[in-house]
Amino acid sequence: MTFISIGISRTAWMASPVLAGLLLLSATPQAMATASDVTVKIDNFTFSPADLTITPGTTVTWVNNDDIPHTVVETAQTFRSKALDTDDKYSFTFTTSGDFSYFCSLHPHMTGKITVKP
Amino acid sequence: MDRSDKTKPTRDEDGIDRRGFLECMTWAGTGVLWSLAGGLPQAMGLSKALAAETPATPFTFLQISDSHVGFNKPANPDALATLREAIDRIKALPQKPSFMIHTGDISHLSKDMEFDNADQLIKEAGIPVFYVPGEHDLLDEGQGKSYLDRYGKGSKGAGWYSFDQQGVHYIGLVNVVNLKAGGLGNLGAEQLKWLQDDVAGLSAEMPIVVFAHIPLWTVYPDWGWGTSDGAEALALLKRFGSVTVLNGHIHQVMQKVEGNIAFHAARSTAFPQPEPGKAPSPGPMKVPAGDLRKYLGIATVDFVRGGEPLAIIDKPLAG
Numbered sequence: 001m002t003f004i005s006i007g008i009s010r011t012a013w014m015a016s017p018v019l020a021g022l023l024l025l026s027a028t029p030q031a032m033a034t035a036s037d038v039t040v041k042i043d044n045f046t047f048s049p050a051d052l053t054i055t056p057g058t059t060v061t062w063v064n065n066d067d068i069p070h071t072v073v074e075t076a077q078t079f080r081s082k083a084l085d086t087d088d089k090y091s092f093t094f095t096t097s098g099d100f101s102y103f104c105s106l107h108p109h110m111t112g113k114i115t116v117k118p
Numbered sequence: 119m120d121r122s123d124k125t126k127p128t129r130d131e132d133g134i135d136r137r138g139f140l141e142c143m144t145w146a147g148t149g150v151l152w153s154l155a156g157g158l159p160q161a162m163g164l165s166k167a168l169a170a171e172t173p174a175t176p177f178t179f180l181q182i183s184d185s186h187v188g189f190n191k192p193a194n195p196d197a198l199a200t201l202r203e204a205i206d207r208i209k210a211l212p213q214k215p216s217f218m219i220h221t222g223d224i225s226h227l228s229k230d231m232e233f234d235n236a237d238q239l240i241k242e243a244g245i246p247v248f249y250v251p252g253e254h255d256l257l258d259e260g261q262g263k264s265y266l267d268r269y270g271k272g273s274k275g276a277g278w279y280s281f282d283q284q285g286v287h288y289i290g291l292v293n294v295v296n297l298k299a300g301g302l303g304n305l306g307a308e309q310l311k312w313l314q315d316d317v318a319g320l321s322a323e324m325p326i327v328v329f330a331h332i333p334l335w336t337v338y339p340d341w342g343w344g345t346s347d348g349a350e351a352l353a354l355l356k357r358f359g360s361v362t363v364l365n366g367h368i369h370q371v372m373q374k375v376e377g378n379i380a381f382h383a384a385r386s387t388a389f390p391q392p393e394p395g396k397a398p399s400p401g402p403m404k405v406p407a408g409d410l411r412k413y414l415g416i417a418t419v420d421f422v423r424g425g426e427p428l429a430i431i432d433k434p435l436a437g
Contacts, residue, residue, distance in 0.1 A: 044398045044399035044401070045341070045399035045400060045401060046399065066399075066401055067191040067192070067193065067401060067402045068401045068402060069226075069227060069254070069257065075299050082257075083227060083228075083257040085227060086191065101299060102299070103299035103300065105253075105297055106253045106254075106257075106297075107253075107342050107400075108297040108298060108299055108300060108301045108302070108342060109300065109301070109302070109339070109340065109341065109342040111299050111300050
């Protein structure tokens with residue numbers, strides 16, 4: 001069942017990037033629980049989990065639970081969020097394998113890493 | 119704490135008044151009034167300045183910091199209101215300061231409305247204001263364009279500049295741009311080169327006041343409270359007889375003297391932050407609602423150095 005839902009989700013994304021964006025915005029808790037979506041929480045100036053290994057095609061969503069804004073910026077600027085105020089979210093879909101180190105550009109002592117491998 | 123303890127601080131063997139230091143680590147305040155006596159700036163809490171009976175000094179200026187206009191979280195639901203209280207106190211000073219330095223985080227999210235509201239209020243003080251940006255002031259789409267459009271006239275690079283006023287050389291530095299993963303505040307090679315050229319022709323007897331948002335000295339690296347190349351900037355100022363470094367960012371008063379360099383971090387007008395290492399992380403610290411203004415320091419007037427040199431403090435890394 002899970003596998004099928006991932007297949008459908010990927011097809012929709014390939015068919016329409018715009019639709020993919022809409023799907024992300026309207027993602028429900030159930031949708032977040034599927035194998036292709038992972039959440040990184042930002043609590044107390046810490047990314048949690050700070051180290052995450054995922055498969056290509058996985059969407060990672062960062063959620064800021066702090067009362068201070070943070071950003072999510074990949075070291076090589078592959079991705080860069082705007083400032084996330086309290087409860088704001090930022091999502092990025094990792095399509096290629098590799099190591100992606102990121103940090104908060106406001107509080108650079110906050111660092112994390114996403115490892116993408118099949 | 120008993121009042122007589124406050125007025126008669128004891129000193130440890132190394133000459134450090136630890137009780138006084140801890141009292142000075144109050145969370146946030148309205149502003150700090152600086153007066154220049156013999157080239158060594160001295161600071162006093164604003165409430166004390168209002169009540170001061172000492173003869174007027176020839177030259178004073180103010181520092182405010184971290185107004186975070188737009189912040190509305192539980193630690194202070196209305197940061198604009200507490201900024202207003204700070205400005206009201208400045209307006210009520212018996213002697214009008216010559217100007218004001220704002221050491222950054224004017225706004226919370228760099229929104230036009232936040233800058234507008236801050237500007238409108240701060241203007242009421244009726245004195246010139248010199249700004250440097252905090253990281254919260256560079257969150258617009260242009261990553262600092264809004265700040266530079268508003269406050270950067272005549273500045274170099276990301277907004278650094280210097281000016282002279284009544285025999286003192288003031289240097290505003292920017293250590294909140296192009297921060298590197300895992301690092302601290304950062305000035306960068308271009309700004310350091312500019313600083314070197316800026317002070318090259320100055321007499322070593324000229325008092326120097328340097329201001330920047332993040333502390334230029336290492337307060338607590340685990341929380342990013344320091345500047346990675348701050349020591350390089352300070353080395354360029356080593357030959358001067360009197361150097362005062364004014365910072366914000368940490369939302370509590372902290373001070374240290376190292377040789378001819380006196381370091382000070384100012385209180386916020388918006389919300390307190392924990393003492394270094396005394397919480398899982400930095401960030402807005404909620405205090406009982408009725409106590410907020412006490413924590414903001416309006417009634418906390420202990421930061422008085424009188425004729426003494428500014429407090430000599432070891433690195434406060436108490437865990």
